[in-house]
Amino acid sequence: MAEIADRYDPSIVESRWYREWEERGLFGADPASPKPPYCIVIPPPNVTGSLHWGHALNNTLQDILIRYKRMDGYNALWVPGTDHASIAVHVLLERQLAAEGKTRHDIGREAFLECAWKWKEESGGTIIRQLKRLGASCDWSRERFTMDPGLSRAVRETFVRLFEEGLIYQDDYIVNWCPSCQTVLSDLEVEREERDTDFVYIKYGPLTLGTVRPETKLGDTAVAVHPKDKRYAKYVGKTLEVPSVEGTITLRVIADSAVDPKFGTGVIKVTPGHDPIDFEIGRRHNLSTRTVIGFDGRMTAEAGKYAGLDRFEARKRIVEDMQQLGLIERIEPYRHSVGLCYRSKTVVEPLISRQWYVNVKPLAEVATKAVRGRRIKILPRPWVKTYYHWMENIRPWCISRQLWWGHRIPAWYCDADGSVHVSRTDLTECPKCGGPLRRDPDVLDTWFSSGLWPFSTLGWPDDTPDLRTFYPTNVLITGPDIIFFWVARMAMLGLHLMDEVPFRDVYLHAIVRDAEGQKMSKSKGNVADPVVVMERYGTDAFRFTLAALAGLGRDIRISDERIEGYRNFANKIWNAARLVLSNLDGFDRALAAKGKPSVADRWIGSRLHATTAAVRKALDAYRFNDAAAALYQFLWNEFCDWYLEIAKRSLYQTEDSIARAVTQRTLVETLEATLRLLHPFMPFISEEIWQRLPHEGPSRPEAARSIMIAAFPKAGRKGRDATAEREMAPVIAVVSAIRTVRSESRILPAAELEVTVRPSPATAKTLKAAAPLIGGLARARVRIAPGAERPPLSAHVVESGVDVFVHLQGVVDVTAERARLGKEIDKARKEIAFLAGKLSRPDFVERAPADVVARERERLGEQQQIEAKLTQSLAGLA
RNA sequence: GGACGAUUAGCUCAGUUGGCAGAGCACCGGCCUCACAUGCCGGGGGUCACUGGUUCAAGUCCAGUAUCGUCCACCA
Numbered sequence: 010m011a012e013i014a015d016r017y018d019p020s021i022v023e024s025r026w027y028r029e030w031e032e033r034g035l036f037g038a039d040p041a042s043p044k045p046p047y048c049i050v051i052p053p054p055n056v057t058g059s060l061h062w063g064h065a066l067n068n069t070l071q072d073i074l075i076r077y078k079r080m081d082g083y084n085a086l087w088v089p090g091t092d093h094a095s096i097a098v099h100v101l102l103e104r105q106l107a108a109e110g111k112t113r114h115d116i117g118r119e120a121f122l123e124c125a126w127k128w129k130e131e132s133g134g135t136i137i138r139q140l141k142r143l144g145a146s147c148d149w150s151r152e153r154f155t156m157d158p159g160l161s162r163a164v165r166e167t168f169v170r171l172f173e174e175g176l177i178y179q180d181d182y183i184v185n186w187c188p189s190c191q192t193v194l195s196d197l198e199v200e201r202e203e204r205d206t207d208f209v210y211i212k213y214g215p216l217t218l219g220t221v222r223p224e225t226k227l228g229d230t231a232v233a234v235h236p237k238d239k240r241y242a243k244y245v246g247k248t249l250e251v252p253s254v255e256g257t258i259t260l261r262v263i264a265d266s267a268v269d270p271k272f273g274t275g276v277i278k279v280t281p282g283h284d285p286i287d288f289e290i291g292r293r294h295n296l297s298t299r300t301v302i303g304f305d306g307r308m309t310a311e312a313g314k315y316a317g318l319d320r321f322e323a324r325k326r327i328v329e330d331m332q333q334l335g336l337i338e339r340i341e342p343y344r345h346s347v348g349l350c351y352r353s354k355t356v357v358e359p360l361i362s363r364q365w366y367v368n369v370k371p372l373a374e375v376a377t378k379a380v381r382g383r384r385i386k387i388l389p390r391p392w393v394k395t396y397y398h399w400m401e402n403i404r405p406w407c408i409s410r411q412l413w414w415g416h417r418i419p420a421w422y423c424d425a426d427g428s429v430h431v432s433r434t435d436l437t438e439c440p441k442c443g444g445p446l447r448r449d450p451d452v453l454d455t456w457f458s459s460g461l462w463p464f465s466t467l468g469w470p471d472d473t474p475d476l477r478t479f480y481p482t483n484v485l486i487t488g489p490d491i492i493f494f495w496v497a498r499m500a501m502l503g504l505h506l507m508d509e510v511p512f513r514d515v516y517l518h519a520i521v522r523d524a525e526g527q528k529m530s531k532s533k534g535n536v537a538d539p540v541v542v543m544e545r546y547g548t549d550a551f552r553f554t555l556a557a558l559a560g561l562g563r564d565i566r567i568s569d570e571r572i573e574g575y576r577n578f579a580n581k582i583w584n585a586a587r588l589v590l591s592n593l594d595g596f597d598r599a600l601a602a603k604g605k606p607s608v609a610d611r612w613i614g615s616r617l618h619a620t621t622a623a624v625r626k627a628l629d630a631y632r633f634n635d636a637a638a639a640l641y642q643f644l645w646n647e648f649c650d651w652y653l654e655i656a657k658r659s660l661y662q663t664e665d666s667i668a669r670a671v672t673q674r675t676l677v678e679t680l681e682a683t684l685r686l687l688h689p690f691m692p693f694i695s696e697e698i699w700q701r702l703p704h705e706g707p708s709r710p711e712a713a714r715s716i717m718i719a720a721f722p723k724a725g726r727k728g729r730d731a732t733a734e735r736e737m738a739p740v741i742a743v744v745s746a747i748r749t750v751r752s753e754s755r756i757l758p759a760a761e762l763e764v765t766v767r768p769s770p771a772t773a774k775t776l777k778a779a780a781p782l783i784g785g786l787a788r789a790r791v792r793i794a795p796g797a798e799r800p801p802l803s804a805h806v807v808e809s810g811v812d813v814f815v816h817l818q819g820v821v822d823v824t825a826e827r828a829r830l831g832k833e834i835d836k837a838r839k840e841i842a843f844l845a846g847k848l849s850r851p852d853f854v855e856r857a858p859a860d861v862v863a864r865e866r867e868r869l870g871e872q873q874q875i876e877a878k879l880t881q882s883l884a885g886l887a
Numbered sequence: 888g889g890a891c892g893a894u895u896a897g898c899u900c901a902g903u904u905g906g907c908a909g910a911g912c913a914c915c916g917g918c919c920u921c922a923c924a925u926g927c928c929g930g931g932g933g934u935c936a937c938u939g940g941u942u943c944a945a946g947u948c949c950a951g952u953a954u955c956g957u958c959c960a961c962c963a
Contacts, residue, residue, distance in 0.1 A: 489957090580923065
């Protein structure tokens with residue numbers, strides 16, 4: 010046996026295995042496989058991205074599931090890929106150009122797109138490399154990019170089909186315009202932020218009204234009040250001549266129920282060109298529109314003397330002017346929310362423009378039904394309500410963007426006859442008049458293509474073997490922040506285009522926060538690089554930490570201490586393996602077959618089965634933290650702390666070569682199965698150790714290739730050994746009891762104790778057989794004596810009916826021992842008082858289930874015994 | 888303005904049908920015991936945010952309060 014380092018060094022191991030797995034083609038899936046399919050499509054990270062904590066968590070969880078299912082006999086496919094991130098990349102490139110003093114218009118569309126592709130080629134691989142670093146077992150032969158030719162064809166097909174169905178249309182409507190990005194945004198792309206502002210009360214002739222946007226006054230085409238508002242009834246229908254900043258203007262007074270009579274003065278100015286509500290009011294009342302703010306965020310020629318001013322500058326100036334004219338009644342401080350562009354954080358300007366929309370209402374109804382009918386299950390449950398709420402209040406989805414990087418809209422305009430043509434193939438002349446055509450310059454919302462991801466990556470619109478085999482996918486794992494952007498759109502488009510749900514389960518994981526609970530963000534500067542963390546603690550430790558923290562539905566806070574703890578866990582496993590491997594010399598399975606497993610052997614086997622069942626159950630329910638806890642607990646507290654210590658006796662001390670072989674076999678088999686159980690969580694260390702273990706049996710050459718394709722342990726009912734568990738319990742209890750006495754009575758660990766154990770009838774046989782074992786584990790000479798009397802000067806502990814007497818003669822300070830006993834007696838008396846009180850209440854005794862009452866009685870009896878014994882012991886010390 | 892979540896040990900969090908309050912870290916005491924000091928053994932520590940209710944029994948169910956957080960929303 011070669012020397013193995015006593016500290017686990019992940020760096021060496023990790024770099025080797027990933028390459029090995031990839032070269033052996035272990036990540037690939039085959040649609041022709043007879044195994045049942047299991048498929049996950051990765052939430053495609055942005056090409057510009059680099060791995061952050063959210064990705065790390067997200068992809069670790071996916072990899073755990075994929076590895077689990079792959080081992081468990083499924084034809085497991087994890088489809089990787091990246092997203093072109095239209096607006097994000099576009100904005101980034103424009104910033105780069107701006108640094109050179111240029112705009113995109115200076116270099117032109119073609120050159121701009123070249124830059125974008127170059128950028129994609131250069132930085133698009135970063136995140137993929139980092140995913141590999143994380144151990145992600147994606148099928149890289151199926152890697153996709155949202156602007157691949159195939160996926161672009163899917164986008165085009167979708168657009169044309171929805172257009173033909175009348176679900177995609179153009180409309181002149183009030184939109185969210187970002188003056189900085191120079192594009193329209195969907196409602197979802199507008200973030201809200203609370204800001205302090207001035208609430209300006211302006212006199213409109215006989216009326217006064219409040220506004221936070223005085224500059225839009227220039228675009229007013231009416232004044233509105235609530236129809237039932239008696240205060241203003243007399244003005245409704247009248248036309249007012251009101252003095253304003255540029256002389257007198259005339260405004261109609263209209264009644265509309267959109268006005269809240271209780272807010273402000275109950276009067277609003279109506280500016281259909283620059284406010285969504287006013288736009289709606291304008292449509293209802295046939296009001297004209299005045300556009301006073303342009304796409305550049307500056308006042309237009311319509312704004313008269315304010316033309317050319319920035320909108321915020323104009324706001325200041327107009328207030329000053331009105332103050333001079335005495336048109337301002339008062340100004341109050343006010344806090345309200347403003348809309349910001351999610352990319353540039355610029356204040357969004359509502360403007361009227363012609364855009365493409367998807368009428369998502371009918372799609373949303375189907376997508377809602379799919380969740381109601383549990384064809385899609387969303388976890389954690391509370392998100393279901395959020396999903397319904399959004400779906401039920403859904404508004405048309407604005408899909409066109411005035412950007413260059415993205416899927417160009419397949420629509421052509423004929424200026425000669427004014428016709429619009431949407432086509433699967435590029436058009437060169439007008440199909441109606443043969444005249445020249447102009448292609449729509451805009452591109453699609455980046456989420457339009459990602460909405461097709463679960464089937465476009467599998468080959469749609471073609472009917473491919475992949476698509477037939479792997480759609481619908483089994484589960485989508487993503488963060489709740491993109492439930493509307495992405496999850497909802499996939500549900501709608503998948504159901505519409507494929508007539509089947511895109512995924513059966515949706516698992517929305519927690520948001521990763523730092524140790525202080527701050528959301529990790531670049532602007533806060535609290536983002537540690539996960540790659541650095543992986544390098545410091547090892548990828549396995551990092552992955553295990555994420556899994557251990559991934560409780561259902563909660564933010565998770567991550568700290569170095571926690572990761573360090575699981576780094577230690579990895580080291581613990583390493584050393585357990587070291588112990589096993591260094592004691593396998595001469596291991597002979599045939600010899601082992603001649604012997605009978607000991608109670609401890611059967612016990613650890615039973616515990617392993619219990620752990621297997623727990624891990625499976627937890628993973629099937631996406632309770633990753635439960636699975637991690639079960640593994641941690643079993644490996645450390647049962648396998649290392651108890652079984653290995655027991656096994657050492659057989660390995661080091663016994664003359665019995667058969668017993669030794671049996672122990673060796675248990676060690677190998679338990680460790681081997683545990684590693685398979687652990688592999689989805691800690692792929693590297695599990696493979697490294699597994700490869701060093703002896704593998705035998707008929708399927709050896711195939712099975713020993715990699716733990717990745719070894720079978721995930723099964724949890725059959727027969728695996729549990731209730732007898733062994735029942736027999737080990739008193740052994741563990743007695744050892745612990747002796748150790749506690751040793752520690753509390755300040756007896757040196759090296760001192761060998763004299764112990765008398767008086768077993769209960771049920772434990773007599775077991776304890777008798779286990780006496781040498783107990784003695785070895787507790788460093789004591791143990792005498793099992795049914796009916797023994799308490800020896801003089803001894804400590805007495807009762808553990809589940811077993812009396813443990815530790816002889817203190819000559820090893821202990823009697824005064825300290827007396828004090829300790831006094832405390833113990835107090836404790837027992839308190840417990841007796843509590844239980845006796847409970848049991849003397851007739852309501853409890855009569856109404857609680859019999860077993861509950863019986864248990865409490867039993868506890869009372871135990872405590873009374875303990876109290877009596879302790880009192881006796883104390884007397885013995887006198 | 889709505890919806891949802893959280894509040895349990897010093898810290899971070901588990902606690903799935905109501906039935907003996909748990910883990911990791913930190914802390915205290917003792918150990919370099921031939922796998923591991925990234926370790927071993929033992930220990931202390933909680934009015935389960937607050938108020939009421941249901942129940943024999945509530946961290947768990949119900950109502951309300953407070954604080955924090957998230958999402959949604961066209962009150963100008």
